Amino acid sequence: EAQVTQNPRYLITVTGKKLTVTCSQNMNHEYMSWYRQDPGLGLRQIYYSMNVEVTDKGDVPEGYKVSRKEKRNFPLILESPSPNQTSLYFCASSSMVPTPNYGYTFGSGTRLTVV
Amino acid sequence: AQSVTQPDIHITVSEGASLELRCNYSYGATPYLFWYVQSPGQGLQLLLKYFSGDTLVQGIKGFEAEFKRSQSSFNLRKPSVHWSDAAEYFCAVGMNYGGSQGNLIFGKGTKLSVKP
Numbered sequence: 001e002a003q004v005t006q007n008p009r010y011l012i013t014v015t016g017k018k019l020t021v022t023c024s025q026n027m028n029h030e031y032m033s034w035y036r037q038d039p040g041l042g043l044r045q046i047y048y049s050m051n052v053e054v055t056d057k058g059d060v061p062e063g064y065k066v067s068r069k070e071k072r073n074f075p076l077i078l079e080s081p082s083p084n085q086t087s088l089y090f091c092a093s094s095s096m097v098p099t100p101n102y103g104y105t106f107g108s109g110t111r112l113t114v115v
Numbered sequence: 116a117q118s119v120t121q122p123d124i125h126i127t128v129s130e131g132a133s134l135e136l137r138c139n140y141s142y143g144a145t146p147y148l149f150w151y152v153q154s155p156g157q158g159l160q161l162l163l164k165y166f167s168g169d170t171l172v173q174g175i176k177g178f179e180a181e182f183k184r185s186q187s188s189f190n191l192r193k194p195s196v197h198w199s200d201a202a203e204y205f206c207a208v209g210m211n212y213g214g215s216q217g218n219l220i221f222g223k224g225t226k227l228s229v230k231p
Contacts, residue, residue: 033218042222106160
């Protein structure tokens, strides 16, 4: 089944403790992206990647890091989490070419709480 | 800069009534257009998309949307709403880079409530 897999689904952590949220896709998509979703603010892009070793900042990159060493994986790293990073996070992937079946495929989300 | 506006934050309709959710975008060329739905506690599911051809597109769950270039709009419609349609709906615009898709920009969403 074509899917984007995020782990973990839920995470509670303490301020300053480094964490990684994993994202993996099995569709051979070139494009991957991370979003955070907060009430009233919709989806805001954190980082995106158009191919292996190619990453770029989105609208709200501060406090986050990403890497794209393999095409299928795009982990989100919080080196020193703070309470304002408490949010619902989504990973998405897409082909870059608009074939009839293209469009973003989203993971199920990771609800992160930083205390 | 590209932007997407969903003017209605929250809409309530009665079950069986028709629905129209509005979406306006700002973009210099013909964009790729999407509608996603998010049920409570769930991820985002693609309802439908437009990138060329017929401006009226059909999607899943009985939804359709019409691209109107002159109005820079891509409104989502459904003739008869079901209680299970209660969810949050996001319009998104993808930039067209010479045939390749760039980033998607999302609207802030419209929350749909359905009255029995």
